[in-house]
Amino acid sequence: MTVTTGVPTLVPGRTGSSLPFVVGAALVVMMAVLPLLNIQLPGILPGPTYTPGTLALLSLCMVFAALALSYNLLLGTSGMLSFGHALYFGAGAYGLGLALKYLGVPLWPGALIALVGGLVIAAFTGAISMRVSGIPFAMVTLAFAQAGSVLVRRNQAVTGGEEGLRLPVEHVPDWLVGVVNTRNLYWLTLVVLVVVYLVVLWVDRSRLGHLAQAARENELRVQVLGLRPYTAKLIVFVVAALCASLAGIAYMLLQSGTQPSTVGADLTITVLVMVVLGGVGFRWGAIVGGVLYTILDQRLTVLARSDAIAGLPDVLRIPLSEPLFLLGVLFILVVMFLPGGIAGTIDAWVRRRRGERTRSQLRQLADAQDAADTATGEPQPAEVRG
Known part of the structure; x- marks a missing residue:
């Protein structure tokens, strides 16, 4: 019986582990210089x-790619299906707006306050939600998201209610305000995406990430080993x-405001679709899913309002005029024909x-060895079958 083990060293030309970092750095540089170039992609x-x-x-x-990355850390690394992840996105957006509006602090201290607020909310809701697992965990996180949505919508005096919260631009540096400074906001969101990616990469490759992955596969076995999967x-x-x-902070700066929809469970489901579309468990897949979904959502909205769609018969015009219908069809096709997502x-x-x-190179090595044995006249070992 012949036993074959993993033989990465026998494969010439195999790239090292530095290749993803080189490719990633090249993509970041390309994205950084993109506002200085004149590239057109019609449609x-x-x-x-x-x-x-x-x-x-x-x-x-890039904002939604960063959000999808954070959700992939939750679902892909730890295996936790949450319907309340948008609560923390909204906490960052609303936290920044409220800190600037009511505390009168500059932008960067306000961003720090928003992050601390998100940390406190996450620690509180996470400690309660993780007392259960599986579907009950998803339902508890959904309940927290709905509670946050109700709190934001009903508190007109503080959060702006259904109209949302406007960004107090008087506390924001001039180089981040206005259409003329969109390029600076673009670079800021790129920095946010890179930071989130590096944090997710660090967690995935750390002992913490390995323990979370082990708990995802078999939490009871991790407990038997004396480790603490809950922590x-x-x-x-x-x-x-x-x-x-x-x-969420980057979203608040980019949109110059936020709405209650950034807190609700609908956004979490949208982010879940992004992650599944890109491929659960793949960091670059989450980025691709976030970018692809956002572009499709924006461009399909423009297409739905075009004269070409308006002139179609009702049986075609009605579904094609709804971007969510087209995105839903795309999601069904991905799940059916690409179950691992794009990256998977x-x-x-x-x-x-x-x-x-x-296998081809192993066969070549075996043939070369047989030829050498034949040329030297050495007896070949008898083949053992089993």
């Missing part, structure tokens, strides 16, 4: 990449919430190709 971007409209769309894509998962929960709050499908294909290449 995808509303105009050249240096125009405020395109930069605003790309900035929104590890709670810390991951809080870190993911902090990343979501940071994305690509990763499976790469693994298959790598396995085929490895």
Whole structure:
């Protein structure tokens, strides 16, 4: 019987672990210089990449990519399906607005206050929600999200109620206010996305992340080993919430305000779709899912209002005029034909190709060894089958 083990060292040309960092750094540099270039993608971007409209769309894509990354840390790393993750996104957005409005502090202290507020809310709600797991955990987080949504909508005097909360621009630096400074907001959201990615990467590769992953697979076994999965998962929960709050702060600055919809469970479901679309458990998949969903949502809205759709028969016009219908169809197709999401499908294909290449090279090595044995006249060992 022949036993084959993993043989990455036998594969010449195999790239090292530094390749993802090199590619990531190149992408960050490319995104950083994008506002200085004149690149047009008709049908995808509303105009050249240096125009405020395109930069605003790309900035929104990066905000939701950061939010999807934070949710992927929760779902992909720890296996916790939460319906209340938007609560911490809204805590960052509303926390910044309330700190600037009622405390009169500058932007950066206000952002710190918003992060601390998100931390406190996450620690409190997480400690309660994680007393249960599975579907009960999802229901408890949904209850907290609904409570936060009601609190924001009903408190007209403080949060602005249904009209939302406007950003007090008098406490924001001039270089972050106005359409003319959209380029600066774009760079700020890029920094937020990079920071969130580095935090998620650190957690995934740390002992904390490994423990959370082990608890995701078999929490009872982790407990038997004398470890504390509850503490590890709670810390991951809080870190993911902090990343979501940071994305909420960027959203508040980008939109110059926020609405109650940033707190409710609907946004969490949207982020869940982004993560599933990109591929659960893949960091770059969460980014791709967030960017792709946001662009589709924005561009399909424009398409739904176009004259081409308005001239169609009712049987086609009514569904095609609803962007959510088209996004829902896309999600169903992804779940049916790409169950691992975009990143999961690509990763499976790469693994298959790598396995085929490895087996081919092993066969070549075996043939070369047989040829050498034949040339030297050495007896070949008898094949053992079992």
